[in-house]
Amino acid sequence: MAGPLAGVRIVDFTLYQQGPYATVMLADMGADVVKVERREGERTRAYQSWTGVAFYTNNRRKRSIALDARTPGGREIVLRLAARSHALVHNFRPGVMERLGLGYGDVRGANPTIVYARASGWGARGPRARQASVDLIAQAAGGLMSRTGFEGDPPLPLGAAVADQLGAIHLCAGIAAGIVRAARSGEGSEVDVSLFGSQIALQGPEIAAHSLGRGAGARAGAGEGLRRTGGVSGAFPTSDGWIALAADGPALDHLLAALADAGEGPPRAGASGDHASLDAWVRERLRERTTAAWCERLAPLDGVAAGPVRRYAEILADPRSRANGYVVDLDHPAWGRRPVVGSPIVFDEMPLAEPGRVPEVGESTELLLEELGYGWDEITALRESSVI
Amino acid sequence: MSAAPPQAHGSPPGPLAGIRVLELGGGQPGAYACWVLAELGARVIVLERRDPGDGAARAGSEDAGRVALHAGKRRLALDVSRAEARDIALRVASRSDALVSSLAPRRAREFGLDPSAACEASPAIVYAQATASGSLGGSAEEPMADIVAQAAGGLMWKTGRDGAAPTAAGAALGEHGAGAYLLAAVLGGLAQAALTGRGCAVEVSLAGSQVALQSWEIAAESVLGRDSGRAGLGHPEVSPGAIWGTFEARDGWLVLGSVDAARFQRLCALMDLPELAARYPDDRSRSAGIPDIDRVLRARFAAHDRSHWLRLFSANDVMGARVSDYDDVLADEQAWANDYLRTLPGSGGVTVAGSPIQFDGSAAAPPGVGSSGDADDPASLLRELGYGPQQVAMLEAAGVLGGGH
Incomplete structure (x- = not known):
């Protein structure tokens, strides 16, 4: 290329x-x-x-x-x-x-x-x-x-x-x-x-919010402090790991309905004003299944973003990392051929395949x-x- | 209120003067990339979706993030269910050098602006798109979310202390990190167009950008064949063998970085720790002695305020800095001196970020009018696109348009 x-x-x-x-x-x-x-x-x-x-x-x-x-x-x-x-x-x-x-x-x-x-x-x-x-x-x-x-x-x-x-x-x-x-x-x-x-x-938007006296300096935590609007956003523990989730507006209703099919409904459906009780309910539900099971259930929902909290080894082994050129193999005189990070920029649907030497x-x-x-x-x- | 291009305000034209960009509004990565393009002198028109019945109900719903990232842009809301709206979108595209979208492809098609339509309208256009995880080997339609x-x-998993929950970056690094890569990608495409007349399509994903932001650390794990653990108060690769971390002074936190052999000798002298300097005279011993050095430094830092330490360090080329909160950042003379911060005109005193890319010793192009998130005047924009006064009146009356909302 x-x-x-x-x-x-x-x-x-x-x-x-x-x-x-x-x-x-x-x-x-x-x-x-x-x-x-x-x-x-x-x-x-x-x-x-x-x-x-x-x-x-x-x-x-x-x-x-x-x-x-x-x-x-x-x-x-x-x-x-x-x-x-x-x-x-x-x-x-x-x-x-x-x-x-x-x-x-x-x-x-x-x-x-x-x-x-x-x-x-x-x-x-x-x-x-x-x-x-x-x-x-x-x-x-x-x-x-x-x-x-x-x-x-x-x-x-x-x-x-x-x-x-x-x-x-x-x-x-x-x-x-x-x-x-x-x-x-x-x-x-x-x-x-x-x-x-x-x-x-x-951090332009966060700094602008601070200068307006909004966003009162919350720590980001596992993502809950980054939430801009209502809805659910953050990383939550599952039965075997962690899942990251984000949904608001109509997508939040889809998410809550899917979570409720494992038990009783949320405290107040779509109650964006009460993050704490909604988050607690979401957290409780998510602990009932594995990360993979929840990803399979939630990711297809319209407007719901869901995915595992991954470690580097999972990223290096992911075929999609390869397909998009995010991970490529590079030769080194002492270390041999090893996967390294390529480019996140894909021009004309031709991902970086050859990282050069x-x-x-x-x-x-x-x-x-x-x-x-x-x-x-x-x-x-x-x-x-x-x-x- | 009409929005004039930045050049009309008497500032020197930025490097992208004359470049026209269409942003399909509704996503942070594209908003970020186009914000910097506008700062560099490009004229950016944001087309936003206006659903029938929208309008006053959404007024005032703009968050500060949108205000900050719309500095210097002009905005036009369209009811995309109307053919006239798609005609307007196509006219904007036909006059654009780049189209930047962080909408799902099906949402971009609602504007009538898929890659082939945009390319037909403007053959050398750079069609830039953000996706969640990369469209090869997966879908480009997946919803994008910063935390995911x-x-x-x-x-x-690398941020935070051992045993803690997964820890997010303290800002929207998922969206804006991708926005930064998208910016570079658009400019790569624009350079090609300027040099050869050829356009291109380019895609940047949020997940791919996160991976690329850690190219060194991920490669280190891959090549060296071990997991270096979490960062804690430093960096997972660097801190185990070097002085690189966060320390608590009497009145708050500061950081120290890149303390080489010469700096270590100076650091020990400045902190009145001659025995520490003697114990670790060279790189090898210092690297092996990090746990001991760390303990001694922590105890010593607590004896004085951070301004005391940092004054000594900056006068002696030891790299240290206070850990600033946003109040500190807003008051930081260094940020204002470089136009990294500025007060938005007509905004009631909102401070926004400026471009980190500074040309020729001065800010490229300060944000234009219309930058506080207020509605632009759609009529003047449409007249520039070649619509006559009667057509504009008809489009307004038919509810095709909205300004901001």
């Missing part, structure tokens, strides 16, 4: 999670992403731990060029890469790229229509603009932790680095928006996407230099002077 |  961004070229300076995940999303959409690595390779490449897994999942489908960007020759290669690319992405703090002679002004000089994108912690302005950040810091500062958990819990972080991911998704979107602008108007862009801003955007350090250095017009003598000289 | 997506994606 070529993908909608076939022919789009990205120069990728990013490390860790937010930047590399944004550019692997672009690669999954078909872009040619050139990962610029230091000559020794990114430090986490060889790790046999979770950091190694992060490298492995975030750098598939990319090409690697290894060079020393601190040298004039290395800088020249980067500028020549940028000159023929649609976007350059980095996640350094303000000043780092400028010191390398690769700030927006330098790169725009080589390519006036380029999208110069920065993955940032806090945004380009404000008192914390120069401070570093990571996923947990953003989850704390954006308010999400204060809402996650049950009443009486300490503030809880999510069980995954979701703030990094959301920063990455919006970064990918911002780069694509800049490419749209460049293609339509010939104008280049500088774009900043932060972890902090992405956290606030995610992770390049060796500098695997495409010479090929890329040739594409840029370097001759063999020049390439040899660059190698001998330790630029590449 | 959160449950399906595994995050509820």
